Amino acid sequence: MLSYFLRRLGRAAITIVAVSLIVFVAVRATGDPTFSLVAEDATEAEIAEVRAELGLDRPYFVQYAIYVGDVISGDFGTSLRYKQPAFDLVVQRLPATLQLALAAFILSTVFGILLGILAALRQGRWPDMAIRAFAALGLSAPSFWVGILAILLFGVMLQWLPTSGRAHPLSLLLPAMTLALHSMASIVRLTRSAMLETSSAEYIKFLRSKGLPERLIIWKHALRNALVPIVAILGLQLSNLVGGAVIIEVVFNWPGVGRLMIEALVNHDFPVIQAGVLLITLSTVLVNLAIDMSYGVIDPRIKYQ
Structure with a gap:
């Protein structure tokens, strides 16, 4: 190992x-x-x-x-626009980006896995078809388009949620839900496929023949063995959420690293762009490394070569 x-x-x-x-x-x-x-x-x-x-x-x-x-040596350069250390500027905006990405990750993971399990348990019925249609829409709809529609519906027409900035406690909901949609759709499809494959395995049939409760079979045995491919995509989705936050931060005027980098790109502020990309790359690599090392914990049969 x-x-x-x-x-x-x-x-x-x-x-x-x-x-x-x-x-x-x-x-x-x-x-x-x-x-x-x-x-x-x-x-x-x-x-x-x-x-x-x-x-x-x-x-x-x-x-x-x-x-x-x-x-x-720890020097990432000085911002050409703000005349401040580039790395310090990125770190100042990092909490907002992490807050948005983690909120979207929690939403997409929880609802993605639950909807995927529900679709697998109701295979061929109307809940399965509705969830699959939702997943197809989530994968095909551009995030900026979904964000604009969310602003028009929940912010302008219904006036339920704030649509800009980070000042209000509810300001996180719209950008997080918008960012989570594509990732949630991917998790739904993979969870459904993994659960269907696991549920048809011989050991699951054996457990049913022994008379174990269906709930215990699904949550303790089938889901645990279906988690390996799900965890693999979760690592990728978390990385994608951090990178995909750039567009969402611009649409919702969210004061994170993505918005800072867009401003730096417009102003040719090289040090800020380089510091931001390097920090995002480092976080992505570390997340993927952690996910790789967690496979053996989830499934002890996996051996590292």
Whole structure:
């Protein structure tokens, strides 16, 4: 198990380095931030001086080497717009993003598993067909479109919930439900398939023949063995929720990392974009690593090679 963990840790490190390199090059392809930092009537000499101060006059590989060295030493650069450490800005917005992602994760996990189990138990009946239709809609509908409809219905027409910001205690509901919809649909479909497959296994038929209560068979035996593929997708869904929060934060004006990165992208604020992407990548890799290591706890038959 230790050797497996070390191999996964090595792959995680390679992933982080690869993402940092791609983002480093990509953000510089969006434009030169120098022109947003100088006056409109700035001379070529003044522009060149600012570019030299930012280190943008050096070759990409030199800039990247300096960037990596700074990151290793704990320096993620200074925001070109806010004139504050980029990492501090991202960390300040991180609680809002985590709150949104975790709320969506809880909603999608709880309701996704319950609806998936219900659909499996009522296979071929109207609850199954209704839940499958809901899952198909959740997978196909774009999140920004669902968010706009939610704002129009619950915020404008019914006026039940706030639609912007984070000040009101109920402000979390609409963005969390919108963000959770796609993930919930995926969990519903996988839970239904896993439960149907597990319920038809020979040991489940044996337990029924012994006269065990159906509720005990479903919740203690069938669900536990169906949890391995479900847990696998939960790790992916949590990662997707953190990344997918970018669009939802913009739609609902949620003050999280995603909205900060969109603002930084518009303003060519390279350090903030790089710090934000690196932090999201690190959290995603760690979540996936934790999910991988939890398989053996859920199913002792799984052996790590």
